[in-house]
Amino acid sequence: MGLYIYNQKNFVHIDQQRIRPKNLTMNLVENLAYACLGTQIKKGLGDVFAFRWISANLSHEEFSYIQIESFSNRIAGILKNLGVNKGDRISIFLPRSPELIYSFFAILKNEAVACVLFSTFGDSALFDRLNDNESTIVITKKSLSKKITKIKGDLKNLRSILVIDIDEHLDGFTFSLPKLLSDSSVDFKYEPLIEPDSPAFIQYTSGSTGKPKGAVHVHGAISSIENSFLEVFQIKKDEIYWCTADPAWITGLVYGIMAPMATQTQQIQFVGNFNAEHWLKCLQDEKVNVWYTAPTALRMLMQEEDVLFSRHDFSTLKRIYSVGEPLNPEVYRWAKRIFNCEVFDNFFQSETGSIMISNRPGIPVKPGSMGEPLKSIEAEILDDEMNPVEQGLQGNLCFKKGWPSMFSTYLNKPELYADKFSGNYYKTGDLAVKDNDGYFWYVSRADDVINTAGHLVGPFEVESSLLEIEEINDVAVIGAPDTILHEKIVAYLCLKNSVEWSRELELKCRIKISNDISTTAIPQEYKIVKTIPKNRSGKILRRVLRAWYEGKDPGDLSTMEEQ
Amino acid sequence: MISEQLTKVFREVFRDDSITLNDQTTADQVEGWDSMSHINLIIAIEIAFGIEFTNEEIRSFNNVGEMQQCINEKI
Numbered sequence: 325m326g327l328y329i330y331n332q333k334n335f336v337h338i339d340q341q342r343i344r345p346k347n348l349t350m351n352l353v354e355n356l357a358y359a360c361l362g363t364q365i366k367k368g369l370g371d372v373f374a375f376r377w378i379s380a381n382l383s384h385e386e387f388s389y390i391q392i393e394s395f396s397n398r399i400a401g402i403l404k405n406l407g408v409n410k411g412d413r414i415s416i417f418l419p420r421s422p423e424l425i426y427s428f429f430a431i432l433k434n435e436a437v438a439c440v441l442f443s444t445f446g447d448s449a450l451f452d453r454l455n456d457n458e459s460t461i462v463i464t465k466k467s468l469s470k471k472i473t474k475i476k477g478d479l480k481n482l483r484s485i486l487v488i489d490i491d492e493h494l495d496g497f498t499f500s501l502p503k504l505l506s507d508s509s510v511d512f513k514y515e516p517l518i519e520p521d522s523p524a525f526i527q528y529t530s531g532s533t534g535k536p537k538g539a540v541h542v543h544g545a546i547s548s549i550e551n552s553f554l555e556v557f558q559i560k561k562d563e564i565y566w567c568t569a570d571p572a573w574i575t576g577l578v579y580g581i582m583a584p585m586a587t588q589t590q591q592i593q594f595v596g597n598f599n600a601e602h603w604l605k606c607l608q609d610e611k612v613n614v615w616y617t618a619p620t621a622l623r624m625l626m627q628e629e630d631v632l633f634s635r636h637d638f639s640t641l642k643r644i645y646s647v648g649e650p651l652n653p654e655v656y657r658w659a660k661r662i663f664n665c666e667v668f669d670n671f672f673q674s675e676t677g678s679i680m681i682s683n684r685p686g687i688p689v690k691p692g693s694m695g696e697p698l699k700s701i702e703a704e705i706l707d708d709e710m711n712p713v714e715q716g717l718q719g720n721l722c723f724k725k726g727w728p729s730m731f732s733t734y735l736n737k738p739e740l741y742a743d744k745f746s747g748n749y750y751k752t753g754d755l756a757v758k759d760n761d762g763y764f765w766y767v768s769r770a771d772d773v774i775n776t777a778g779h780l781v782g783p784f785e786v787e788s789s790l791l792e793i794e795e796i797n798d799v800a801v802i803g804a805p806d807t808i809l810h811e812k813i814v815a816y817l818c819l820k821n822s823v824e825w826s827r828e829l830e831l832k833c834r835i836k837i838s839n840d841i842s843t844t845a846i847p848q849e850y851k852i853v854k855t856i857p858k859n860r861s862g863k864i865l866r867r868v869l870r871a872w873y874e875g876k877d878p879g880d881l882s883t884m885e886e887q
Numbered sequence: 888m889i890s891e892q893l894t895k896v897f898r899e900v901f902r903d904d905s906i907t908l909n910d911q912t913t914a915d916q917v918e919g920w921d922s923m924s925h926i927n928l929i930i931a932i933e934i935a936f937g938i939e940f941t942n943e944e945i946r947s948f949n950n951v952g953e954m955q956q957c958i959n960e961k962i
Binding site: 380444467468470595596597598624827828830831834835838839843844846 | 899900902903905913914915918919920921922923924926927930931933934
């Protein structure tokens with residue numbers, strides 16, 4: 325037996341068992357850890373598998389709710405013994421792994437604040453985030469711990485690191501997590517209910533200028549996380565779900581861990597890097613029914629020969645979802661043909677905490693569109709004075725504020741948080757169009773942030789790193805259209821006198837960015853110029869660079885500094 | 888000889904002096920070896936060995952052994 329909820333244009337079947345009883349005690353919500361683990365165990369589902377772990381060599385291991393509860397309890401106890409208090413920030417610097425998931429819930433059980441960081445982060449990117457969030461503890465692995473050791477002297481709050489794959493403690497700073505686990509208790513008492521505005525996790529995102537910003541999310545986000553998942557994905561009992569996003573990305577954390585666990589959705593987690601054959605084998609062998617991935621991944625798969633797909637059986641696959649960048653109609657049609665099922669693109673941001681606009685079952689898909697706002701979301705296209713623009717015209721994509729998973733602040737940057745709001749509206753920083761049928765169409769960022777393969781990269785971070793190369797005198801980066809990545813990073817470089825551009829220097833730039841920031845921030849193209857166009861106050865005129873790149877007229881240059 | 892030089896290239900590209908390679912080493916076993924850093928690696932190998940890979944070759948390597956064999960054929 326189930327019930328039906330009205331979903332804009334049709335009724336959607338929702339399995340009653342999967343809806344958590346709502347609350348409970350006035351003004352309190354379930355701790356996110358309790359919503360994902362405790363409620364399932366209380367319902368007698370402790371032995372059900374929460375995720376099936378697929379390793380890089382495609383071997384399997386299933387993890388039940390009770391296993392995740394036990395391990396996260398043990399780590400929660402270890403953290404408490406190490407002096408972790410409510411509100412302390414703990415970072416997880418690990419690739420996708422069971423330990424990442426246990427640690428995430430362990431932090432929440434302590435009412436501390438979790439920050440999952442991409443394991444591909446280079447030294448500068450790592451330092452900026454650990455310094456900003458003032459982490460007292462970092463949970464990591466041996467091969468990554470070297471990066472932390474290098475910068476620990478400048479991180480005044482960092483007390484210790486827990487390393488998941490060493491057998492012995494190294495000193496009073498570097499502890500072996502396995503050794504601590506061997507002497508830990510599976511019992512950990514914590515309050516299942518918590519104030520909805522209690523911080524739970526931090527998600528870093530890049531801006532046009534300055535350092536990355538930590539969007540703080542609260543335990544009260546759980547209702548948005550659950551309801552958006554149910555409304556958009558409409559997964560039935562016994563269907564298998566696969567979200568390919570890294571947990572350091574908001575999609576991977578919210579829809580790869582929390583939402584499926586809070587709704588008892590059985591899912592797989594694949595640990596390996598992108599590999600077309602492995603991914604297709606996962607879809608086939610794991611009998612995936614609902615697959616959440618990214619347009620870049622679909623575009624990379626599109627490069628493969630059709631024969632690779634015909635060798636696999638995708639008959640169990642019923643729906644594909646994508647997020648991160650716009651899904652081009654061409655890619656949409658290709659994926660629909662190859663996988664023989666509907667493809668639903670959707671939109672959200674690190675700041676929104678959950679899906680805001682989506683294509684979904686019950687609403688006809690318009691290829692290239694983001695779809696319609698979720699039923700609890702009010703989306704508008706507004707001009708720069710916050711007045712509605714005519715339907716069909718481009719404007720700023722804004723959401724009426726107040727949805728439960730809306731970020732509560734940017735850590736240490738309240739003024740930037742305030743800038744994101746005007747009146748009752750949150751400004752996404754994206755330009756979009758709303759058509760006469762109420763569908764939203766993404767146009768571009770309204771600022772200089774580059775969306776490459778679904779990752780937002782701030783030009784400032786890349787420019788700062790490149791400027792440290794001794795051969796480079798000045799630099800500016802822009803985003804340019806790319807058939808695979810949506811946008812690629814293009815670097816304009818002024819070299820010092822007598823320096824010649826070479827492959828060796830390109831390699832130096834690429835390795836510097838990889839190791840300082842991340843491989844996703846590597847410029848894919850380098851242009852050597854005599855000067856970087858700037859206005860009289862020294863601000864880089866990126867519109868001029870974009871025009872140069874596209875071979876267009878750069879327009880009014882009256883504000884440009886004379887060189 | 889090739890394997891020593893290749894190890895040196897890997898260590899420079901991934902800034903990790905502890906990297907050790909064998910024929911079966913794959914991208915999943917080297918921290919940071921993803922599709923983006925693969926291009927760094929290819930450029931570094933081409934410079935170090937004075938060779939050029941074709942696009943098909945770049946996409947075809949399943950492990951270090953296959954990469955090394957391809958280098959062997961080109962030098």
